[in-house]
Amino acid sequence: MNANTSSRSHDLFERAQAVIPGGVSSPVRAFGAVGGEPPVIVRGAGSSLFDADGREYLDFVCSWGPLILGHSHLSVQKAVAEQLTLGTTFGAPCEGEVLLAEEIQKLTGVESLRFVSSGTEATMSAIRLARGVTGRDKLVKFSGCYHGHADHLLVSAGSGLATFGEASSAGVPKAFTECTLVLPLDDEAALESLFAEHGSEIAVVIIEPIPANNGLLLQRPAFLKRLRELTLENGTLLIFDEVISGFRVGQGGAWELYGIEPDLVTYGKIVGGGLPVGAFGGKREYMDHLAPLGPVYQAGTLSGNPLAMAAGLATLNTLQKEKGWEKLESLGQYLEERLTPILESHDAKLVRQGSLFWMSLQSGDAPRSAEGIEASAADRYRHIFHSLLEQGIALAPSAYEVGFLSIAHGEADVDRLAEGLQKALRGASAH
Numbered sequence: 001m002n003a004n005t006s007s008r009s010h011d012l013f014e015r016a017q018a019v020i021p022g023g024v025s026s027p028v029r030a031f032g033a034v035g036g037e038p039p040v041i042v043r044g045a046g047s048s049l050f051d052a053d054g055r056e057y058l059d060f061v062c063s064w065g066p067l068i069l070g071h072s073h074l075s076v077q078k079a080v081a082e083q084l085t086l087g088t089t090f091g092a093p094c095e096g097e098v099l100l101a102e103e104i105q106k107l108t109g110v111e112s113l114r115f116v117s118s119g120t121e122a123t124m125s126a127i128r129l130a131r132g133v134t135g136r137d138k139l140v141k142f143s144g145c146y147h148g149h150a151d152h153l154l155v156s157a158g159s160g161l162a163t164f165g166e167a168s169s170a171g172v173p174k175a176f177t178e179c180t181l182v183l184p185l186d187d188e189a190a191l192e193s194l195f196a197e198h199g200s201e202i203a204v205v206i207i208e209p210i211p212a213n214n215g216l217l218l219q220r221p222a223f224l225k226r227l228r229e230l231t232l233e234n235g236t237l238l239i240f241d242e243v244i245s246g247f248r249v250g251q252g253g254a255w256e257l258y259g260i261e262p263d264l265v266t267y268g269k270i271v272g273g274g275l276p277v278g279a280f281g282g283k284r285e286y287m288d289h290l291a292p293l294g295p296v297y298q299a300g301t302l303s304g305n306p307l308a309m310a311a312g313l314a315t316l317n318t319l320q321k322e323k324g325w326e327k328l329e330s331l332g333q334y335l336e337e338r339l340t341p342i343l344e345s346h347d348a349k350l351v352r353q354g355s356l357f358w359m360s361l362q363s364g365d366a367p368r369s370a371e372g373i374e375a376s377a378a379d380r381y382r383h384i385f386h387s388l389l390e391q392g393i394a395l396a397p398s399a400y401e402v403g404f405l406s407i408a409h410g411e412a413d414v415d416r417l418a419e420g421l422q423k424a425l426r427g428a429s430a431h
């Protein structure tokens with residue numbers, strides 16, 4: 001969006017840049033990948049966002065996943081308002097954390113669970129726990145999977161297959177990345193040779209079973225099964241990072257969808273109903289290694305925060321009461337039917353899992369690994385993104401980020417997206 005210079009949104013963003021690095025609290029919001037200036041948002045309602053100049057955007061980002069009920073859903077408003085009158089934090093066990101943990105156990109089957117305040121904290125804590133349980137140091141991750149910004153996870157693949165990672169951020173000591181190995185997704189042979197060489201040293205493998213942070217790289221079930229077999233054979237713990245996929249692709253997440261049970265699982269985004277929450281859990285025999293029962297330390301002043309627990313619980317209850325996952329699957333199908341012919345006539349493809357979607361802007365089959373994404377896609381996306389934003393439709397400001405539907409979205413919203421996309425792609429080919 002080219003905010004005109006007299007707009008309130010523009011003024012606020014100028015002021016933001018004077019006091020906050022890049023004007024943002026999380027980097028992708030700055031539009032670095034697509035150019036231009038982000039609108040400053042003052043309000044959300046249902047499937048819409050409103051900026052400081054009162055401009056409306058049909059929102060397919062949904063705060064990057066948490067808002068599966070849409071913005072300001074009444075059930076969340078009520079639950080938070082009610083808790084607000086009772087207090088915002090106690091620094092002691094509270095009822096909300098018991099209720100939410102029981103609800104998550106009922107929906108997913110996880111035996112034991114601890115709450116934290118972000119997805120980053122959830123994966124960081126789950127990895128420490130896995131290392132504490134196994135007494136080993138090495139961590140394996142996959143290129144194209146994102147697990148938050150803990151030091152040992154800010155690692156990208158070096159050259160060659162199974163590689164010791166290189167830091168993908170300044171400020172990460174080499175000693176941290178030396179314990180992290182990076183593998184490509186969708187590649188059983190690489191997995192097998194890594195385990196043949198290092199199997200007895202590997203504490204833990206972490207994967208997004210539905211990788212949704214670098215395109216939507218849907219994995220073959222056979223690959224995930226092989227990963228489960230090899231980790232079991234080698235005494236390595238397997239973490240499914242379901243911070244995006246948990247409560248998004250169905251009530252039991254990817255774990256249920258693929259019928260593959262990890263040792264530990266991480267949640268975030270939807271479990272907080274729009275407030276800052278993460279959680280990690282798994283088999284009780286492992287979770288009991290955490291303090292105060294065991295030797296693995298982990299803590300948080302605002303962990304299990306009553307306001308956030310209320311928002312998460314209201315979200316999960318509403319999803320069940322309103323048959324949310326069924327509705328989202330059928331709306332997702334409708335989106336696929338509308339967008340597929342448009343994209344295919346422009347040498348692109350729609351990739352979808354439930355209410356998660358991504359446009360693969362290259363010819364041929366949709367990629368299953370980060371290495372399979374062509375660099376030209378980012379250029380194509382930049383134009384599409386800005387054309388849609390000008391039409392009042394907000395997709396994520398990066399070619400590598402997925403789109404989200406909420407139960408506040410309807411077929412008319414999808415129609416608007418389809419028409420907007422048609423227009424954007426026609427404009428793009430005219431360039």
Ligand SMILES: *Cc1c(COP(=O)(O)O)cnc(C)c1O
Nearest residue numbers: 118119120146147148241243244
């Ligand atoms: C968003 C995300 C995280 C990080 O969560 P934050 O709350 O942003 O720290 C970790 N893993 C996955 C799969 C995510 O999508």
